[in-house]
Amino acid sequence: MQVLNVHKRELKAGSKMVGALIDSLSSSTDALWPWHSWPRMTFDRPLAVGAAGGHGPVRYFVEEYEPGQAIKFRFTGPKGFDGFHSFQISNLSGQSVVLKHTIQMTTHGKAILSWPIIFRPLHDALLEDCLAQAQASLGQPFQMQGWSVWVIFLRWVLSGGKTRPQVNPGV
Numbered sequence: 329m330q331v332l333n334v335h336k337r338e339l340k341a342g343s344k345m346v347g348a349l350i351d352s353l354s355s356s357t358d359a360l361w362p363w364h365s366w367p368r369m370t371f372d373r374p375l376a377v378g379a380a381g382g383h384g385p386v387r388y389f390v391e392e393y394e395p396g397q398a399i400k401f402r403f404t405g406p407k408g409f410d411g412f413h414s415f416q417i418s419n420l421s422g423q424s425v426v427l428k429h430t431i432q433m434t435t436h437g438k439a440i441l442s443w444p445i446i447f448r449p450l451h452d453a454l455l456e457d458c459l460a461q462a463q464a465s466l467g468q469p470f471q472m473q474g475w476s477v478w479v480i481f482l483r484w485v486l487s488g489g490k491t492r493p494q495v496n497p498g499v
Contacts, residue, residue, distance in 0.1 A: 329435045331411070331443060333451065336428040337459040341466045343417050346425050347396030349462055350415050354381065359465035360415075362457035364495040375399070386447075388413070406447075408439025427462055429455050446482060453479045457494070464497035472496060 339346055349360040354369045361369045361383075371381035371390070380389040387405035391412060392398070398416035403409040411433020418426045431451070435443045456473045463470035475483075475494050483491040 329440050329443070331431060331433045331435060333431040333448065334428060335452070335455040335459060336426050337462065337471075338420065338424055338426050339462060339466060340424050340468060342422065343419055343425050344396060345466060346417050346427055346462070349427070349465060350397070350399055350417070351375065351395055353399065353415075360458060360462055362454065362461045362495070362497065364497075365457060365492050366454050380404070403433060406439060406442065408435050408437040408442070410434045410436060427459065429458070449476065449479050450482055457497070461497040470497055 352359045353361060353375055354371050355375070358369070363369075367384035369381065369383045371379040373379045375390065375393065377390050377393050380387075382388050382405070385406055386403070386409075388401035388403050390399060391402040392400040392414075398414065400412050400414040402412050411431065413429065413431045413433075415427065415429050418428065420426060439447075453473070453475050460470040460472045472494075480491075
């Protein structure tokens with residue numbers, strides 16, 4: 329199954345400020361990833377081409393990295409995820425940019441079912457939290473989307489009943 333999943337948010341900031349959010353991924357000062365509510369993004373070394381890691385059961389390595397502008401991760405797991413996910417910045421004006429996250433992949437085997445039933449709802453909730461985190465990190469009003477009952481249920485089941493609640497990034 330072909331998958332194209334895009335989340336984006338216009339941010340009232342220059343590309344350098346938004347690029348710094350991408351560059352902070354997986355660091356101790358990560359200002360983009362919503363690690364208060366989701367598994368942290370971690371790598372075996374600082375963010376650079378070849379760094380391997382992921383978040384929760386989703387594994388990947390840094391395939392391309394243009395500091396301050398874009399990063400592309402190639403999936404290595406779960407089995408059946410063949411493709412990538414990426415963050416990139418597009419300039420709208422000197423005062424505004426779009427931060428975009430894209431998944432482009434083909435699913436195989438069990439992933440044909442696990443992507444739409446489990447991973448996609450969780451991914452969509454995580455990315456909306458991530459974009460709200462970006463807004464809050466830039467000192468902007470953030471747009472939070474509450475988690476669906478399905479996402480809350482999946483998180484509860486997958487955590488063995490020890491899930492963390494959704495956290496507003498401004499708190």
